[in-house]
Amino acid sequence: MIKAKQYFFLLCVVLTSLVQAQEISDTKFGKGMINFIAKDSSFSVKFAPRIQSRYQSQWDFDGEEYGDPDLNFIVRRARLKFGGFAFTPKLKYKMELGLSNRDISGASIYNKNTPRYILDAVIMWNFHENFELWAGQTKLPGNIERVVSSANLQLIDRSLLNSKFNIDRDMGVQLRHKTKWGGNFVTREKFSISQGEGRNITVGNLGGIQYTSRLELLPFGEFSSKGDYSQGDLKREKSVKAMFGFTYDINNNAVKNRSNMGSYMTQSGGGLFETDIETVFIDGVVKYKGFALTGEYAHRDADTIEALEADGSTKIGAVVGAGSAINFQGSYLFKNNVEMTLRYTNVDFKEVTRLSDLQQITYGISKYVVGHSLKIQADLTFSQSDATRDYVLFRTGFDLHF
16 A cells, blocks of 8 residues: 555656647657656756666576576666756756666665665765865766666666676765876766665664765867766767776775675674775776777675674674676677677675676677667677576667666
């Protein structure tokens, strides 16, 4: 009953917005369902829902032959996005709500056993020249693959490097700055202080504080339409564009096994095991005339990898996902807006974790009808592991993004 009321409330909000915005008709597909600016220019609202539907089949290999496929149809993502400015164009806001099972799952005592609807709820203040101050819940300045919106991917989903090592979203503040050094050379500097336990946490800070720094170098100038944060070269860059990034993240007294992600490391007495966890990302993006290449390296380590009881010696069974990974992704966009993509990913965990090393090769094809706003995709993945079963995974689906 409670969930029904929540969905009804969200529907009322959307319908109210639609009714009030009927007189606004000059927007176009892919630029938001509603684009409204107050007559006195004191605020603006952009509303853009999006849907991702997926079908997948997986064949497990038992060492001799492949078994029957496991089939699955899912709504991978269903989201409502709001953005605009308030009072002045220098004060922007973004709010994104997730409605799919994957988006709202994760209810626990740490968020009062409630669905995790809120993905982003952040304000961005351009308080001086090229300086911006962000406050609220949003993505941390981590690896490039994670920060790229899931609406702008060129394969069905992100790589294993991202799923095992990313630092996703958190509550906190961020300071961002862009420097133009002369010629085309540009750097972007980002620094974040956050709670360190992920999104939608309501019980306050249980561990320490998380600090994240990122430096981005753009030696040949900025990409067209922020193309370094959108996969594939849909703008067909006329000259070589490149971005190289470095992120260092330290989560002091982290209480989850993947920094601010994963599971809480709970001791038998009800307390939480704490350890400092460091994560490093090095990544790069190059685009030119329909060609796109992305490379990523991730490394994670902790002061104490095997979680301990309060006595400081007895192991509780939980481990920090320490190790490293590489991910390379290359693609070419043909003149008919069909793109071919190849991805290679390797994950190598530290031996003490007893986690399985993983390797994947993925072949993908995408047809962009209206850029990333309307596309049909399919990919085929060959996955190998040193401890679990190998498998072949086929996925296909569509994206509809207003």
